[in-house]
Amino acid sequence: MLRTHTCGELRVNNTSLEVTLCGWVQRSREMGGLTFIDLRDRYGITQLVFNMEKNPALCAEAGKLGREYVIKAKGKVAERSNKNPKMPTGDIEINVEELTVLNTSKVPPFTIEDNTDGGEELRMKYRYLDLRRQTNKKNLELRHKLSIETRNYLNSQDFIDIETPYLIKSTPEGARDFVVPSRMNPGQFYALPQSPQTFKQLLMVAGFDRYFQIVRCFRDEDLRADRQPEFTQIDCEMSFVTQEDILNTFEGLAKHLFKSVLNMEMADFPRMAYDEAMRLYGCDKPDLRFGMTFTGITLLMKGKGFKVADDAEFIAGIKVDGCAEYSRKQLDELTDYVKRPQVGASGMMYIRYAADGSMKSSVDKFYSADDLAAILKQFGAVPGDLVLILAGAEEKTQKALSELRLELGRRLGLMKTGEFKPLWVTDFPLLEWDEETKRFYAKHHPFTSPKPEDIPLLDTDPAKVRANAYDLVINGTEIGGGSIRIHNKDLQRRMFEVLGFTEEDAVNQFGFLMNAFEYGAPPHGGIAFGFDRWSTIFGGGESIRDFIAFPKNNSGRDVMIDSPSAIKEEQFKELSIKLNL
RNA sequence: GGACUGGUAGUUCAGUUGGUUAGAAUGCCGCCCUGUCACGGCGGAGGUCGCGAGUUCGAGCCUCGUCCAGUCCGCCA
Numbered sequence: 001m002l003r004t005h006t007c008g009e010l011r012v013n014n015t016s017l018e019v020t021l022c023g024w025v026q027r028s029r030e031m032g033g034l035t036f037i038d039l040r041d042r043y044g045i046t047q048l049v050f051n052m053e054k055n056p057a058l059c060a061e062a063g064k065l066g067r068e069y070v071i072k073a074k075g076k077v078a079e080r081s082n083k084n085p086k087m088p089t090g091d092i093e094i095n096v097e098e099l100t101v102l103n104t105s106k107v108p109p110f111t112i113e114d115n116t117d118g119g120e121e122l123r124m125k126y127r128y129l130d131l132r133r134q135t136n137k138k139n140l141e142l143r144h145k146l147s148i149e150t151r152n153y154l155n156s157q158d159f160i161d162i163e164t165p166y167l168i169k170s171t172p173e174g175a176r177d178f179v180v181p182s183r184m185n186p187g188q189f190y191a192l193p194q195s196p197q198t199f200k201q202l203l204m205v206a207g208f209d210r211y212f213q214i215v216r217c218f219r220d221e222d223l224r225a226d227r228q229p230e231f232t233q234i235d236c237e238m239s240f241v242t243q244e245d246i247l248n249t250f251e252g253l254a255k256h257l258f259k260s261v262l263n264m265e266m267a268d269f270p271r272m273a274y275d276e277a278m279r280l281y282g283c284d285k286p287d288l289r290f291g292m293t294f295t296g297i298t299l300l301m302k303g304k305g306f307k308v309a310d311d312a313e314f315i316a317g318i319k320v321d322g323c324a325e326y327s328r329k330q331l332d333e334l335t336d337y338v339k340r341p342q343v344g345a346s347g348m349m350y351i352r353y354a355a356d357g358s359m360k361s362s363v364d365k366f367y368s369a370d371d372l373a374a375i376l377k378q379f380g381a382v383p384g385d386l387v388l389i390l391a392g393a394e395e396k397t398q399k400a401l402s403e404l405r406l407e408l409g410r411r412l413g414l415m416k417t418g419e420f421k422p423l424w425v426t427d428f429p430l431l432e433w434d435e436e437t438k439r440f441y442a443k444h445h446p447f448t449s450p451k452p453e454d455i456p457l458l459d460t461d462p463a464k465v466r467a468n469a470y471d472l473v474i475n476g477t478e479i480g481g482g483s484i485r486i487h488n489k490d491l492q493r494r495m496f497e498v499l500g501f502t503e504e505d506a507v508n509q510f511g512f513l514m515n516a517f518e519y520g521a522p523p524h525g526g527i528a529f530g531f532d533r534w535s536t537i538f539g540g541g542e543s544i545r546d547f548i549a550f551p552k553n554n555s556g557r558d559v560m561i562d563s564p565s566a567i568k569e570e571q572f573k574e575l576s577i578k579l580n581l
Numbered sequence: 582g583g584a585c586u587g588g589u590a591g592u593u594c595a596g597u598u599g600g601u602u603a604g605a606a607u608g609c610c611g612c613c614c615u616g617u618c619a620c621g622g623c624g625g626a627g628g629u630c631g632c633g634a635g636u637u638c639g640a641g642c643c644u645c646g647u648c649c650a651g652u653c654c655g656c657c658a
Binding site: 027029030031032033034035036038045047049051052053067080081082084086087090107108109110111113115116117118119120121122171173174175176194195197219220221222223224225227340341342343344432441442443444445446447448553554555559 | 582583584585591592593606607608609613614615616617618619620621649650651652653654655656657658
């Protein structure tokens with residue numbers, strides 16, 4: 001090693017030790033006769049001192065060092081006369097006797113500091129410089145810790161890590177596939193896996209009754225702050241289990257991660273059926289850090305001559321504690337918020353229940369004091385509260401009210417970082433009707449098992465069938481989800497029928513799985529967690545990009561290596577591909 | 582596919598109603614400074630106002646188009 005110590009470990013009890021440090025020049029401060037240099041490596045920052053009286057040549061040399069030069073410095077640890085309590089190494093410094101420039105550096109395009117002056121775009125282009133910053137380093141360290149602790153826990157529970165292929169077969173269901181041409185099989189393509197779903201089920205058939213993998217998955221869909229075209233899952237599957245066994249096992253994983261990574265003891269996670277989540281929060285991944293659950297008042301508001309209410313399929317609202325004094329301006333802002341096209345409400349009603357007991361609403365014209373009092377009672381409102389009400393088509397209104405609830409949560413500071421409210425959402429619908437294609441789609445995936453008691457509904461009312469499917473939600477983010485799978489080939493065949501697959505389609509796409517199910521498939525089920533999201537939530541971050549070493553931007557581009565990019569004509573030829581742009 | 586926001590010095594941003602030579606901070610360069618640690622002081626360099634049209638006597642500012650970035654909707658079994 002070129003160094004004897006790191007830049008983060010020396011303390012006052014190392015005084016007068018002869019050490020050699022290596023690192024990057026964070027910053028230098030010249031005082032004329034004295035020069036200080038902050039030397040940085042992965043572990044911290046240590047101050048180097050050069051003294052003009054003791055060694056003028058060396059001091060002059062130190063003065064020439066630029067930001068981000070890579071240097072090696074040999075010298076003695078000394079206790080500082082002027083200590084810096086803000087730094088872990090602030091009690092000591094190194095009186096440098098030998099200095100070697102290991103490499104020079106151009107002036108970096110932004111400052112390598114916690115509060116950098118560089119914008120997102122620039123930092124992504126120079127990601128290797130951005131990663132030198134402490135905040136990014138911390139994020140990747142947290143991610144590493146989560147990864148190690150996940151392995152530790154699952155290993156302790158007899159899960160085994162098995163790799164599955166990346167070059168697999170395209171299927172039209174679900175997300176768009178990334179596709180890879182096969183040179184040796186002209187005109188044919190591999191697909192990159194959206195998840196190792198079918199392979200882990202085949203591993204169950206193979207008898208590996210507890211499997212896991214921390215694995216890259218690929219989906220060619222439009223991106224968001226919490227979505228990347230390639231992302232990482234903690235992918236798990238178990239045999240001979242019920243839903244209850246899976247929830248318990250992976251609640252165990254979550255608790256272990258909370259404890260080992262964040263040092264937090266978590267109580268048992270609450271559970272909520274999908275229908276309940278939709279009724280109370282209008283959303284299948286509610287943020288439980290605050291209340292403000294929905295109160296339905298469709299019947300109370302209808303029949304009073306107010307057309308908006310009379311025409312509405314669904315009317316519900318939320319009670320905002322202690323906000324009766326909201327100004328007209330604030331209420332108008334909220335109205336504008338719900339009327340944004342992305343939220344989609346056509347208006348908002350309010351009732352202010354003033355501290356003196358008086359009521360003021362936006363619909364006084366249509367509702368008597370008794371009517372309003374009845375509504376307030378339904379909400380359990382007390383003087384000082386504000387009630388906000390949306391009306392319209394059920395699904396749309398639920399969604400808008402859910403957005404309004406979250407907006408108020410943000411405005412009132414109720415979504416605190418550092419507070420964690422996990423939740424299992426269970427009993428998802430098995431199928432989703434698509435108006436455009438006039439057919440059902442699997443809400444989770446086509447191998448999800450219906451609840452046994454709901455199987456008869458497959459023939460009569462498929463939309464009502466509930467699945468043995470579950471999601472883990474933390475603070476309003478879906479962190480993972482899974483299901484008990486179908487292991488019976490007849491039920492699987494029936495499922496494909498409901499989804500409108502012909503026998504031929506099913507065999508063509510999933511024949512290998514159906515064949516496998518002919519040879520003794522055990523009852524099994526599993527779950528997959530979004531590893532990037534989990535890291536982001538634990539790290540209190542906003543965007544999963546901050547927890548991925550080399551992420552892509554929202555157009556799926558890597559601006560550092562400039563990909564995707566064109567390929568050479570010879571490559572197309574070799575692949576028997578012609579462009580059609 | 583759609584909505585919104587932004588693009589001005591190396592960087593982060595300001596720039597009034599369209600009007601003389603486009604500013605600040607920071608970074609960078611030079612000089613001074615022996616206890617700094619966001620050091621301090623003095624001085625200096627640094628601009629295709631994303632790109633292309635248009636309106637105008639005159640455009641960083643107005644209009645249209647386009648590219649790029651970000652947030653969201655659709656999409657993501």
